[in-house]
Amino acid sequence: xxxxxxxxxxxxxxxxxxxxxxxxxxxxxxxxxxxxxxxxxxxxxxxxxxxxxxxxxxxxxxxxxxxxxxxxxxxxxxxxxxxxxxxxxxxxxxxxxxxxxxxxxxxxxxxxxxxxxxxxxxxxxxxxxxxxxxxxxxxxxxxxxxxxxxxxxxxxxxxxxxxxxxxxxxxxxxxxxxxxxxxxxxxxxxxxxxxxxxxxxxxxxxxxxxxxxxxxxxxxxxxxxxxxxxxxxxxxxxxxxxxxxxxxxxxxxxxxxxxxxxxxxxxxxxxxxxxxxxxxxxxxxxxxxxxxxxxxxxxxxxxxxxxxxxxxxxxxxxxxxxxxxxxxxxxxxxxxxx
Amino acid sequence: xxxxxxxxxxxxxxxxxxxxxxxxxxxxxxxxxxxxxxxxxxxxxxxxxxxxxxxxxxxxxxxxxxxxxxxxxxxxxxxxxxxxxxxxxxxxxxxxxxxxxxxxxxxxxxxxxxxxxxxxxxxxxxxxxxxxxxxxxxxxxxxxxxxxxxxxxxxxxxxxxxxxxxxxxxxxxxxxxxxxxxxxxxxxxxxxxxxxxxxxxxxxxxxxxxxxxxxxxxxxxxxxxxxxxxxxxxxxxxxxxxxxxxxxxxxxxxxxxxxxxxxxxxxxxxxxxxxxxxxxxxxxxxxxxxxxxxxxxxxxx
Numbered sequence: 328x329x330x331x332x333x334x335x336x337x338x339x340x341x342x343x344x345x346x347x348x349x350x351x352x353x354x355x356x357x358x359x360x361x362x363x364x365x366x367x368x369x370x371x372x373x374x375x376x377x378x379x380x381x382x383x384x385x386x387x388x389x390x391x392x393x394x395x396x397x398x399x400x401x402x403x404x405x406x407x408x409x410x411x412x413x414x415x416x417x418x419x420x421x422x423x424x425x426x427x428x429x430x431x432x433x434x435x436x437x438x439x440x441x442x443x444x445x446x447x448x449x450x451x452x453x454x455x456x457x458x459x460x461x462x463x464x465x466x467x468x469x470x471x472x473x474x475x476x477x478x479x480x481x482x483x484x485x486x487x488x489x490x491x492x493x494x495x496x497x498x499x500x501x502x503x504x505x506x507x508x509x510x511x512x513x514x515x516x517x518x519x520x521x522x523x524x525x526x527x528x529x530x531x532x533x534x535x536x537x538x539x540x541x542x543x544x545x546x547x548x549x550x551x552x553x554x555x556x557x558x559x560x561x562x563x564x565x566x567x568x569x570x571x572x573x574x575x576x577x578x579x580x581x582x583x584x585x586x587x588x589x590x591x592x593x594x595x596x597x598x599x600x601x602x603x604x605x606x607x608x609x610x611x612x613x614x615x616x617x618x619x620x621x622x623x624x625x626x627x628x629x630x631x632x633x634x635x636x637x638x639x640x641x642x643x644x645x646x647x648x649x650x651x652x653x654x655x656x657x658x659x660x661x662x663x664x665x
Numbered sequence: 666x667x668x669x670x671x672x673x674x675x676x677x678x679x680x681x682x683x684x685x686x687x688x689x690x691x692x693x694x695x696x697x698x699x700x701x702x703x704x705x706x707x708x709x710x711x712x713x714x715x716x717x718x719x720x721x722x723x724x725x726x727x728x729x730x731x732x733x734x735x736x737x738x739x740x741x742x743x744x745x746x747x748x749x750x751x752x753x754x755x756x757x758x759x760x761x762x763x764x765x766x767x768x769x770x771x772x773x774x775x776x777x778x779x780x781x782x783x784x785x786x787x788x789x790x791x792x793x794x795x796x797x798x799x800x801x802x803x804x805x806x807x808x809x810x811x812x813x814x815x816x817x818x819x820x821x822x823x824x825x826x827x828x829x830x831x832x833x834x835x836x837x838x839x840x841x842x843x844x845x846x847x848x849x850x851x852x853x854x855x856x857x858x859x860x861x862x863x864x865x866x867x868x869x870x871x872x873x874x875x876x877x878x879x880x881x882x883x884x885x886x887x888x889x890x891x892x893x894x895x896x897x898x899x900x901x902x903x904x905x906x907x908x909x910x911x912x913x914x915x916x917x918x919x920x921x922x923x924x925x926x927x928x929x930x931x932x933x934x935x936x937x938x939x940x941x942x943x944x945x946x947x948x949x950x951x952x953x954x955x956x957x958x959x960x961x962x963x964x965x966x
Contacts, residue, residue, distance in 0.1 A: 328770060385841055412750075415727050419842040420835050422726040423718050423750035424852065429831025429957060441958070442826040443759050444750040446727035447716070455747050462766040469823075480841060519745040521714075524733025529725035532839030532850050540845040548728060656733055657745070 329514070330465040333507030334663065335472075336400035339630040340391035341497040341620060342383055345376040346486070348493060348621075355487040360552075362490055366596050373595030374621040377495035380480040385418045386427040389478020390434050392498035392629075397435065400502050402472070404435040407502075409463070409473040412444035413456040415625045415653065416479055417529060417546060422446050427478055437474070449527065449654025450591060451517065452477070453628040454570075457503075457661050458515040464505050476500040477626050482546040490552065492593040492622040499629025509643075513580070513662040516573030518566055526554050526655035550655070559655045564604045570660035571605070571650055578662050585662075586645035589635060591627040591652070592617040613640060627651065628661075641665055672797055677896030677915075681802030681922035684784050688723045690731035692805035693782035694738040700807035701739060701778065708739030711809075712774035713767060716748030717760035717781040719925040720801075720852070721836070726750070735780055744778075752958030753834055754892040755824065757781060757926030758950065761810075761962055762822040768812040777810040783925040786836075789851040792923070798854055799894045802922035806930035816944060817966055820879050823871040824960040833858045834955035854955065862956025865905035871961040872906070872949055879963055883907070887946040887966075888936050892928040893918040902951070926952075942966045 352369050359368055380388055389412070397404055412428040419427070426444030431437075448455040456475050464470045478498040486494050503512070527550045535545040575582060582605075590601055590612055598614050601607070613635035616627070623630055628649050635641050643665055650660040684692070693716075701708055716732040723731070732746035749759045757779070764777040782805035792799040810819070838849025876882060883906060891902055891913055899915055902908075914932040921931065929950055936942060946966040953959045 328772070417725050417728065417840050419840060420832070420837065421721050421840045423716070423722070423730075423748060423756070424720060425832065425835040426750040429751060429826055429828045432826060432828030433831060434828070437828065440826065440828075441824045442828060442831075443752065443756075443958075444727075445747055446750045447730040447732055447746050447748040449728070452727070455745070459747060459763045459767065462770040463763055465770045466766050482841065482844075517745040519733060519736060521733045521736025521738075521741065521744075521746070524729070524737060528729040531721065531723075531725040532844075532847075533721075537847070543844055546725075546841070546844060654728060 329461040329512060331506050332461050332464055332503050332512050334510035335502040335504040335507055336396050337501045337629055337633050338392055338395035338399050339497060339499040339626065339633055340388060340395060341378040342380040342388065344379050344381055346379045347376045348374055351377065351486045351493055355484050357487055357489040359489055368489055371595055372493060373617045374493050375618050377486055377493055377621045378497055380496040385478045385480035386430050388480055388496060388498040389414065389427050389476050390431055392478065392500040393431050393435060393474060393476050396474070396500035396502050402502070404437045405439060407437040407440045407472050407474050408470045409460065410437060410440045410442040411456050411460055411473065411475050412477060413452040413475060413625055414444065414477040414479060415449050415452045416481060431476060448657045448659065450625045450627065450651050451653030451657040451659035452625045454515055454517050454651070454659025454661050457512060458517055460503060461512050461515065464503065471505045473503040474500060475503065479624050479626055482543050485547040488548060495621040495623050497623050497626055497630065499626040501629055509665065511664045513664050514574045514577035515661045516570040516577065517657070517659045518570055519657045523559060523656035526551050526559055555655055563652060566658040567650060567652065570658045571648060574648070574660040574662045580646060580662065584646050585648045586611065587635065587641050587647045588612040589628060589632045589647060589649040592622050592631065675895060675897045676797055676800060677918050678800040678922040679919045681790065681800055682804050684803040689718065689782035689784040689805065690723060690734045693731050693735050693780050696782070696805040696807040697735050697739050697778055697780050700809050704809040706776055706809055708741045709743070711739065711741040711744045711776045711778045713764065713777045714741060714744050714746045715760045715764045715777055715779045717756045717779060717926045718783055719753060719756055720783040720785060731782065732780065752826065752954040754926045754928055755952040755954030755958040755960040757929045758822055758824060758952060758960035758962050761819060762824060764810055765819045768810060775812045778807060779810065780807040781805060781926045783927060786851055792852065793854045793856050796856055798856060798859065800922040802924045804921065804924040804927045806927040808930055817964060820963040820965055821875045822960060822962040823875045824958065825867060825871060826958040827862065827956065830858055830862055830957040833957050859956045864953035864956055864959065865902060867959040868951045868953055868961060869905060871959055872951060875961050875963045881947060885947050886949045888948050889913050890929055890932045890936065890948060890950040892923060892952055893921060894923050
């Protein structure tokens with residue numbers, strides 16, 4: 328049971344340069360095997376363009392999101408007790424040796440904080456981080472204000488995650504405050520399936536081709552598509568059901584109590600499948616982000632939450648479910664009471 | 666590197682364990698199974714697997730993390746996994762702190778398995794060869810935490826990071842910043858900043874804080890667990906904390922070198938195996954995280 332912890336503020340940053348999907352598909356040719364009947368990956372995905380960071384480092388993308396959250400909340404960074412990165416793709420330097428958390432601490436001047444990073448969960452790293460941070464804040468008087476952030480910059484020519492999505496660069500940041508009266512984190516549920524740990528991965532520098540140093544595909548996301556189709560897809564909605572039910576049970580709530588859903592922006596067919604499975608009307612889930620920017624890994628949970636809130640889709644008193652899957656092996660759900 | 670007698674004495678490392686074809690995750694699974702067997706806890710009962718590895722894993726984190734493989738191999742089907750990055754050996758204390766908090770706040774959870782496995786980049790065993798600071802060994806460790814345990818209680822943990830030193834101990838290449846130069850794919854230490862960091866002062870401050878919360882003083886500690894970076898580093902710590910030589914486990918330094926957070930588990934196990942720990946004894950676990958992240962945890966036996 329968590330203490331009373333609420334979202335004080337949330338913000339995001341998207342690099343200004345946008346790249347139309349037609350150019351992504353032109354530059355990143357994939358061996359695209361046909362998907363399910365009547366679904367054409369390029370035609371039907373529902374994304375217009377993605378933002379690209381270009382020369383801007385991933386840590387800079389993260390820092391800008393953090394600064395926006397701090398400014399919007401009108402807090403002094405020196406009051407931040409805990410900084411946790413939940414970035415789920417490779418950063419400027421290698422994890423788990425390094426994370427951008429220390430850099431963000433330095434640049435913000437959050438001198439009394441302790442900065443670390445959670446490096447598991449794929450796109451569900453946000454829920455893993457919420458669970459970890461809310462637990463620590465609940466039992467420790469020292470931790471009253473926490474900054475959670477992610478900064479995503481995919482390597483050049485790795486925006487096309489066929490057959491899942493097309494990814495966008497950007498960062499998100501969330502400030503959690505103990506004894507905050509609004510936007511309370513009621514519960515978090517996380518599941519990981521260890522047997523699926525190796526469906527998605529990034530090979531890494533030791534697995535590069537030394538004869539071709541210009542080839543950076545060792546930094547690109549790789550996947551076992553056959554296992555994704557035969558082992559992940561069949562259980563995906565079942566696992567969503569488990570984490571959503573788990574989060575609701577922990578908070579003593581029912582599915583009918585949920586007023587709004589925040590869900591990843593992978594593709595139009597994925598969003599439709601989720602809404603159909605959980606009988607969610609279109610106006611009760613934020614889907615507009617898909618067309619605007621595509622998928623931002625774990626940051627989907629922040630950017631879509633912020634836009635849904637700022638565009639008037641979430642009202643005081645609403646119970647909001649933030650749910651996602653990640654990297655083929657993890658699922659997470661967090662229940663927020665507005 | 667010219668290993669002079671003076672440097673060798675300062676380091677105090679005679680040999681280090683080296684992986685012979687095994688991956689870090691293989692070592693992690695073996696350590697996890699051993700810890701679970703010692704604790705008489707079935708893998709299926711584990712609720713969370715927490716990774717405190719610091720060195721690169723066989724595939725790139727954070728997209729992949731070995732904790733998923735550990736979950737699979739120990740049969741922890743109801744568990745979820747989480748891993749932490751940065752802070753050198755202190756990453757173990759980070760894992761300990763978060764895991765203890767999760768067990769305390771979630772009544773559905775009973776067991777946490779903490780695991781780390783660090784395999785040195787080939788040709789990168791001597792840290793800062795121009796003026797060696799440590800010699801890196803390969804190894805893994807694991808620890809089982811139980812909610813509601815009657816003994817060996819984690820009473821508290823204090824951790825502080827200095828963002829200005831976020832890159833005092835890191836790998837400059839092999840990722841987005843410097844993807845092409847193989848010479849940059851190695852662990853480096855900025856010795857000037859490492860030397861200048863107020864390591865012992867910060868650890869003393871954190872130790873005092875965690876002891877104050879328990880109403881204890883340093884003199885109440887039977888032992889202090891500290892990493893195996895070098896003789897020089899251990900001596901500086903011992904003197905700053907005003908410890909007797911027999912209060913700190915130093916015997917693994919010569920035989921293992923520095924294995925990141927695994928040092929702390931290894932030294933804790935050595936103290937436990939010595940047979941000198943009795944119910945009610947207090948142990949302090951400290952680490953300076955190479956000047957970036959210091960921590961102190963208090964355990965009551």
